[in-house]
Amino acid sequence: MITYIIRRTLYMLPLLILVSLISFALIQIMPGDYLTRASMNPQITQETLNQMKARYGLDKPFIVQYWLWFKQIITKGDFGTSFETMRPVYWTLFMGDRLMWTLIIASTTMLLTWLIAIPLGIYSATHQYKPSDHTLTFFGFLGLSIPNFFFALVVLWVLVAIFKVGNYGLGVGGLFDNRFIGASWSLAKLGNLLWHIWPAWLVIGTSGMAGLLRYMRGSLLDTLSLQYVQTARAKGLPEHAVIYKHAVRNAINPLVSMLGMSLPGLVSGSLVTAIVLNLPTVERAFWSALQMQDQYVIMGGLLFFSLFLLIGNLLADILLAWVDPRIRYG
Amino acid sequence: MTWFGRKKDEDKEIGKREYVSLSQGQMIWRAFRKHRLGNIGMVIIIILVVSAVFAEFIAPYDYKDQYNSYSFSPPSTLHFRSDDGFSLRPFVYKTTRQFDRVTYQPTFVADTSTKYYIRLFVRGAEYQMLGLFKTNIHLFGARSANGDDAMIFLLGADGYGRDLFTRTMIGGRISLAVGPLVILIIFPIAIVLGGISGYYGGGVDMFLQRFGEVFMAIPGLPILLVMGAALSGFGFPATIVFLGIIAALAIVSWAGMARVIRGQVLAIRQMDFVAAAKAAGSSDLRIILRHITPNITSYLVVAATLTIPGMMLTEAALSFLGYGIHEPMTSWGQLLNAATNISGIEEHPWLLIPGAFIVVAVLAFNFLGDALRDAVDPFTIV
Secondary structure (H helix, E strand, O other): OHHHHHHHHHHHHHHHHHHHHHHHHHHHHOOOOHHHHHHHOOOOOHHHHHHHHHHHOOOOOHHHHHHHHHHHHHHHOOOOEOOOOOOEHHHHHHOOOHHHHHHHHHHHHHHHHHHHHHHHHHHHHHOOOOHHHHHHHHHHHHHHHOOHHHHHHHHHHHHHHHOOHHHHOOOOOOOOOHHHOOOOOOHHHHHHHHHHHHHHHHHHHHHHHHHHHHHHHHHHHHHHOOHHHHHHHHOOOOHHHHHHHHHHHHHOHHHHHHHHHHHHHHHHHHHHHHHHHOOOOHHHHHHHHHHHOOHHHHHHHHHHHHHHHHHHHHHHHHHHHHHOOOOOOO | OOOOOOOHHHHHHHOOOOOOOOOHHHHHHHHHHOOHHHHHHHHHHHHHHHHHHOHHHHOOOOOOOOOHHHOOOOOOOOEEEEOOEEEEEEEEEEEEEEEOOOOOOEEEEEEEEEEEEEEEEEEEEEEEEOOOEEEEEEEEEEEOOOOOEEOOOOOOEOOOOOEHHHHHHHHHHHHHHHHHHHHHHHHHHHHHHHHHHHHHOHHHHHHHHHHHHHHHOOOHHHHHHHHHHHHHHOOOOHHHHHHHHHHHHHHHHHHHHHHHHHHHHHHHHOOHHHHHHHHOOOOHHHHHHHHHHHHHHHHHHHHHHHHHHHHHHHHHHHHHOOOOOOOOOOOHHHHHHHHOOHHHHHHOHHHHHHHHHHHHHHHHHHHHHHHHHHHHOOOOOO
């Protein structure tokens, strides 16, 4: 298992390099010269501009630029400089707690989705074809079918225009109201955070809910038709013991692979949501960089998302092997 | 005489039971008919597609026409009742924009002196019906008794005074076309590459899978945004951008599809009938086309139906963020681009209505796909 993990981790490197090459090529195609853009920025002197030009070979062909950028990464761990902030890329993408908020929002959303979807999936399977099953399926599909950005807009609109939350001193968007930004942590600040974060949970969570619910339902239905469940019933076990002790435990196994698989989905799902709800996350930093055509920050962002995706897939495989003794990786 | 293929008169002799032999397609259709939500989904899709095809006819105006004095006009209220009593034919009043003296906010005041009745098949802007012939007949319009026309905005108007209903009808074309067009590109690629990979295995399989993994390691939405930004930066005409978006969606999604098809082919290749075909001397091409492909066709249909909603959602998100479909073209996602800030939505909530069309269309495709999946599965008992 350890060798398998090491091998998979090493395999990520060539993948990431190829992804970076493709991404770099795509960004190069993007018209609009950031040099001209940067030269109009009064904060950047001609001197720094020339310095950057030489350092990244900005007037050289694409492959030379890529090589210079790549060399900086492996020799110095330097992912480049933002043309907007004139700070390193990792600072622009991650600082100001952006990485922390991305991880917090992704993990809490995932946790909530699981806590709600798994019991609902069990309920749906044990009430197969009953009206309640159909209702749950319907709402699951509805959540899946609402575009995240549209749902976020509707939630904002309902809060602002219908409930007029502004009248109660509550803002929407962002993670805190202005008076709490920079304030030290208190119960009131935590409450304010919860007030701002629940639309994000709702919007991002609903899109993943249906898949999980349907998967749990299907898996449990498959398990319930197996003979050992019949045996458990035949020997007179109470129904809840049959369901929860025998069936659910086995039915939930294949779902752990969805745990890892849903990670990248959470990030891209929250990309749009973070933009609409104005959440200070890595995704939003990536979005601003994209609008500014800030090439190295875009590159950094793409690599970060790609890494997230690969780690998610690896995690899925490891977890599956961990819970299911029949699966062995050589 | 087979057990399933009895003639009717024979049935009478045995009893009233009727035995019919069903083809695979008929069995799938029967199973599908029992799935109520799937049927509703299919009907909704048919309605949406028909209204997209006849969009210019259903819409009262040209989607590019700007009625500047009606900028941000709210949806027209359809009246049935007036001082003279009830009228079964709905009517609207002509509205004029007035500005509040203090806040300078526009308000639309209705002039209740003349009633403009909704009439069917009125003449309006000229258009090409189905690209075949020119006509100026529209499904409906508002006209008073003395032949005077009034504007009718069923879903309100946008900031340029363009009719949102018209734009939603026209925008549906792009939104509905994106999914099928992407599938048209990725399916041949995925079937060929996935088929080769699964059928031959070994080194070819290894190489194709590693190749596909690179594409699967690219984060979808972020890279689509980069590609969209690249496309929109050049100032290409809207049609080129549209085709570019289709291509971009195909680039990020073909690999996943190829991998699933590979898995299917791999499973079928090990079946006895393939071995039998091989023993009978069939060529590889014949086995792939005549023996394996028919076995994955139903799966492909389901996969296609379930791929469309994902593509629609992605296109909508891209267009909403301004890196997808461009003016003068429009799609449901692009229409929502006008509703990006909350103060705008608060004042003009009707700008959100095109989003409801996305939800309904995506939901319909999901239901249809779900029902088809159950229907083509031979292990589902109906």
